[in-house]
Structure formats: structure tokens, C-alpha cells
Amino acid sequence: MKRLFAAMLALCMVLCLGAASAEAYTAGTYTASSQGMKPMTLEVTFSDSAITEVKITEHGETYGIGYGLDAAPVEAIPAWIVENQSLAADLITGATISSRAIINGVADAVAQAGGDAEALKAKTVETVIENKTLECDVVVAGAGAAGLGAAVAAVENGASVILLEKQGVTGGSTTRSGGYFIAAGTSLQKELGIEDSPEAFFDFYKKIGGDQINDEKVMDFCVNSAACYEWIVGNGAKFDGVTTVHPTHTELRVHNSLGGQFMGTGQGGQMTAPMTKAFTDKGGQLIYNAAADSLILDAEGKVAGLTATMKDGSTLTVNAKAVVLATGGYAGDKDLVNQHHFCQPATYSVPTSVTGDAVKIVEAVDGKVEWTDAANISMVSFTCGVGCYGEAAGMIASQQGERVCNEYCYFYTYTEALLKAGSAYGWYITDADDPFPTAQYGLMLESTPHAATAAELAELIGADAATLTASIERYNELCAAGEDKDFGKPVEYMNALDKELYAIQLSPSISGTYGGVLTDVESQVINNAGEVVPGLYAAGEASFNGLVGSEYPVCGTAIGMAFYFGQVAGENAAAFAK
Numbered sequence: 001m002k003r004l005f006a007a008m009l010a011l012c013m014v015l016c017l018g019a020a021s022a023e024a025y026t027a028g029t030y031t032a033s034s035q036g037m038k039p040m041t042l043e044v045t046f047s048d049s050a051i052t053e054v055k056i057t058e059h060g061e062t063y064g065i066g067y068g069l070d071a072a073p074v075e076a077i078p079a080w081i082v083e084n085q086s087l088a089a090d091l092i093t094g095a096t097i098s099s100r101a102i103i104n105g106v107a108d109a110v111a112q113a114g115g116d117a118e119a120l121k122a123k124t125v126e127t128v129i130e131n132k133t134l135e136c137d138v139v140v141a142g143a144g145a146a147g148l149g150a151a152v153a154a155v156e157n158g159a160s161v162i163l164l165e166k167q168g169v170t171g172g173s174t175t176r177s178g179g180y181f182i183a184a185g186t187s188l189q190k191e192l193g194i195e196d197s198p199e200a201f202f203d204f205y206k207k208i209g210g211d212q213i214n215d216e217k218v219m220d221f222c223v224n225s226a227a228c229y230e231w232i233v234g235n236g237a238k239f240d241g242v243t244t245v246h247p248t249h250t251e252l253r254v255h256n257s258l259g260g261q262f263m264g265t266g267q268g269g270q271m272t273a274p275m276t277k278a279f280t281d282k283g284g285q286l287i288y289n290a291a292a293d294s295l296i297l298d299a300e301g302k303v304a305g306l307t308a309t310m311k312d313g314s315t316l317t318v319n320a321k322a323v324v325l326a327t328g329g330y331a332g333d334k335d336l337v338n339q340h341h342f343c344q345p346a347t348y349s350v351p352t353s354v355t356g357d358a359v360k361i362v363e364a365v366d367g368k369v370e371w372t373d374a375a376n377i378s379m380v381s382f383t384c385g386v387g388c389y390g391e392a393a394g395m396i397a398s399q400q401g402e403r404v405c406n407e408y409c410y411f412y413t414y415t416e417a418l419l420k421a422g423s424a425y426g427w428y429i430t431d432a433d434d435p436f437p438t439a440q441y442g443l444m445l446e447s448t449p450h451a452a453t454a455a456e457l458a459e460l461i462g463a464d465a466a467t468l469t470a471s472i473e474r475y476n477e478l479c480a481a482g483e484d485k486d487f488g489k490p491v492e493y494m495n496a497l498d499k500e501l502y503a504i505q506l507s508p509s510i511s512g513t514y515g516g517v518l519t520d521v522e523s524q525v526i527n528n529a530g531e532v533v534p535g536l537y538a539a540g541e542a543s544f545n546g547l548v549g550s551e552y553p554v555c556g557t558a559i560g561m562a563f564y565f566g567q568v569a570g571e572n573a574a575a576f577a578k
Contacts, residue, residue, distance in 0.1 A: 064269020144172025146540025236274025
């Protein structure tokens with residue numbers, strides 16, 4: 001009898017616990033707000049026991065990161081929440097802000113419906129962790145511009161292709177960029193009446209890069225850039241104009257992605273999202289959260305695939321006949337950046353996933369790595385934007401206080417001048433008469449140093465008083481003379497600095513690195529003996545050798561070259577696999 005009573009009591013406790021754990025809501029649809037990249041509005045519908053629908057009605061997330069991909073937060077997380085009746089969804093790597101905004105918005109709606117949001121956040125969903133092995137003709141590591149270019153080209157050329165992406169979304173640095181693709185002789189240029197040629201395009205790069213560029217590789221890109229542009233457009237990329245990034249650049253060949261703006265507004269998804277869809281639509285297999293970490297070599301030491309570590313810690317083995325490395329540069333690895341660049345940037349406008357993986361992977365086949373102390377560094381104001389918009393009325397000085405250039409120039413040009421002067425940052429020195437709105441905004445900020453004299457200003461900013469005083473005095477002499485004999489600045493921008501002086505700091509930001517795995521014009525990896533490594537290819541920032549000099553020439557260069565040499569790598573990898 002006691003045993004029967006104990007059994008009945010235990011059953012009663014189980015039933016009571018089960019009833020207590022069941023969710024109870026006041027059925028209906030509730031509107032909630034959250035903050036992602038921009039404000040987000042959600043409508044969440046409940047029955048009396050479940051979340052039945054999560055609809056995001058308004059948002060301003062970045063195309064190709066927050067939305068626009070099957071795996072992006074806006075598309076993936078609402079369905080996951082409904083399926084699992086949980087708010088413990090993984091934040092999608094590379095899109096964590098958008099992911100968190102959706103979860104927080106649904107949590108708000110749960111509370112409105114009388115549910116327990118904290119309990120749902122604690123409700124984990126079990127997953128099976130296991131090592132896997134796959135087979136294909138070509139495996140591509142990295143799904144930025146170069147990797148997408150390689151993957152689409154390889155599958156179009158008849159190869160079975162697996163594309164591994166370290167993050168939870170594709171696009172890499174390209175998606176986060178302003179969305180520029182540079183090319184000469186495109187259909188869009190012709191529609192707009194713009195005449196251009198590969199020869200003129202090459203001359204532009206040669207003038208800036210000089211002997212630092214590989215003439216064969218750069219000319220190859222210039223000759224084929226238009227065809228590459230038409231290819232990505234044919235695969236869904238959208239562009240709405242051609243521009244120049246600075247008045248001193250007269251060539252109209254920078255192609256704007258749909259809705260693109262100057263200086264990295266996240267419009268690159270207009271290229272990467274369509275290319276992602278094209279790859280999967282054509283039969284390619286895309287695997288997210290897979291960090292490629294080592295080559296597979298056969299018994300003879302030849303390339304035979306890749307291994308990758310998954311987000312859950314398991315190992316993915318991909319046996320393949322050819323490998324393309326497109327894992328990006330190393331700007332996300334601060335130790336590597338500090339090792340190779342005296343100018344240690346204050347910000348890194350790149351995904352955290354770009355940590356030089358390719359250079360580490362090729363060590364297994366004695367692949368040659370070329371390092372350089374140059375990188376895609378720009379110095380601009382992080383407080384008011386001076387430097388981004390062509391402000392030229394003031395004087396650009398090194399950290400020591402020396403004027404370094406003609407201020408009427410592209411921001412990469414004056415950045416190069418500051419770097420050559422050994423300056424880890426710069427100053428835009430101006431006064432109250434500066435006509436540029438961004439500068440005027442900077443003058444109003446309490447954080448902007450200002451003083452009545454150059455010597456006083458030098459003390460505030462840590463410059464050499466004698467140097468800054470002499471630089472300003474010389475600059476004012478040239479203004480009075482109506483001619484910049486030192487640097488050739490146009491006279492209309494020669495504004496004397498004769499009132500209260502202000503110093504707006506130009507701080508370094510790195511958006512890409514140069515150097516990396518050495519490749520030839522066919523995107524084949526070269527080893528330390530100078531020989532091609534059969535079946536191994538690389539493109540994009542993973543192998544950004546000989547394509548530009550120390551000065552980054554113009555927006556759209558890295559993206560255009562990444563797509564093109566990725567395309568070359570994919571075509572050649574598919575041919576090798578056959």
C-alpha cells in the first residue's frame with residue numbers, strides 16, 4: 001500500500017511539473033520594438049500555449065548580413081523560434097546585432113502575452129555533435145567576393161563544389177563595404193556615354209603603384225574586368241551608376257552597387273547576396289560556421305582536400321581534387337597587424353573572421369608567403385568625418401606638426417603621405433573660416449583641441465611646437481602669395497589659418513591587408529621553390545600580392561580584383577579536377 005501511494009505521489013508530481021512547465025499565453029498578436037542596426041518592429045502571434053508566428057514588419061538591417069540570405073537573421077531566426085518554442089537561438093556569427101534584436105523583440109512580445117521570456121531564453125535545444133566527411137571536386141574556403149567568385153565559376157564549369165564559410169553569413173568584408181566594383185569598358189559605362197579602355201585603366205594603376213605592382217596580373221585584370229562585371233551582373237548583382245571617388249580622379253569607372261553611398265555603408269550585399277543565391281541555385285553546397293584550418297594531403301603529399309573546425313567543435317573533412325583558399329586577409333589578427341605595420345590602427349573595419357588563415361594553411365605544402373608593411377589604411381576623423389568628404393581648406397599635418405601634402409586629394413593619398421612621414425596618425429589643422437560642413441561640426445565638439453596660437457595648439461596635441469608653428473606660418477605665406485609652391489594645392493582651397501586654431505585628429509582604420517599567399521596570374525599557389533602547387537589556388541585578400549602599391553589607388557579595387565581572380569581560381573580548379 002505504501003509503495004502504491006509513493007508511486008501515485010510521484011506520478012502526481014510529474015504531472016504537476018509538466019503542467020507547470022507548459023507555456024501559457026494570452027492568445028493574440030502583439031507588436032514589439034527592438035534595436036538592431038536600426039530600429040526594428042515585430043509582430044508576434046500566440047495561441048494560448050505556443051508562439052505561432054514571428055513577423056518582422058520593419059527593419060533597417062544590412063542587406064546580405066541581417067537579411068537577404070536564407071541563413072541571415074531576418075530569414076532564419078523567426079522560423080527557428082516558432083519551430084523550437086525557444087529564445088535560445090544561436091546568435092548568427094557575423095550578424096550578432098541583428099540576431100539579438102530579433103530575440104529581444106520576441107522576448108518583449110512574450111512578456112506582453114503573459115509568458116516567461118527568461119524561461120524561453122533558458123530553453124536549450126539539443127543538437128547532435130559529430131564529425132563528418134564529404135566528397136567533392138572543388139572545395140572553396142571563404143565566401144567573400146573571391147570565394148563566391150571561385151565557387152560560382154567552378155560550379156558553372158561542371159564541378160561539384162563545397163563552399164565553407166567561417167561565419168554564419170556570406171560576404172566577408174565586401175558586404176560591409178560601400179559596394180564598389182571597378183572595371184573599364186562595361187555595358188553600364190557605355191549606356192552612360194563613358195568611354196574607357198583596359199589600357200587607360202592599366203595606366204591609372206601603373207601611375208600610382210609604379211614598380212610595386214605586377215604588370216602581368218594587373219593588366220590581366222584590366223583587360224578582363226568588364227567581362228567579370230557582366231558575369232556578376234548576370235548572376236544577379238545590381239548596380240545603379242558609375243562615379244569617381246574624388247574630383248582629382250577624373251576616370252568614371254567605379255561602379256556603384258544599388259543604393260551605394262561613399263565610404264562603406266554596407267551596400268556590398270548587392271553583389272554578395274545574389275552571388276550566394278546563384279551558387280546554391282546552380283547546385284553548390286554551402287556550409288556555414290566552418291573554419292578551414294588545414295590541407296589534406298594524399299600519400300604522395302599532393303593536395304587532396306581541406307579540414308575545418310565547426311562552430312560546435314566537431315571536425316569537417318572535405319576530400320576534394322582541388323582547393324581554393326579565399327579566407328581573406330589578416331586585419332582581424334591584431335598581433336599580425338602590429339607585427340607588420342608601425343601604424344597600429346585604432347579601428348578594424350573588417351569581420352573578426354579575417355585572421356590570416358590562408359597563410360597558415362599553405363605551410364603544409366611549403367607555400368610562399370609574401371609580407372608587406374603596406375595595407376589598406378585610411379586616416380579620417382572618427383568624431384566628425386573629416387577626411388572622408390574631400391575637406392581641403394585646412395592643413396594636413398603629421399603627428400609632429402609638419403605639413404605633408406596637397407590637401408586637395410583622395411584620402412588614401414594624404415594617408416600615404418602621413419605614413420611616409422612616419423606618422424601613426426595625422427591632424428587636420430583649420431580655423432573658424434573653414435567652409436566644409438563636416439569641419440564646422442568638428443569645431444563645435446568639445447573634444448576638438450583648439451588654441452589661439454600654434455605653440456599652444458601643439459602642446460595640446462603633442463606636436464612639436466616649433467615644427468607646427470613653422471608649418472602654419474609657411475602655409476599662410478603661400479596663401480598670401482596665392483600659390484602653393486610646396487605641394488601645388490589649388491588656390492581656391494588656400495584658406496589662411498589666422499584665427500582660433502583647431503586640430504581634428506585623423507585616426508587610422510584598416511579595412512584590408514596586402515601580401516599573403518603568393519599566386520601567379522592563374523591564381524595558382526606558388527611554393528618557396530618557385531613552383532606551382534598542383535590543385536591549390538588562392539584569391540582575394542588571402543593572396544593580395546602585386547596588385548597595388550603601398551597607396552590604395554581607388555575604391556572598388558579590392559572587390560573587383562577579388563571577384564576576378566576568384567573567378568579565375570574557380571575555373572582553373574574545375575579544369576584541374578576534371
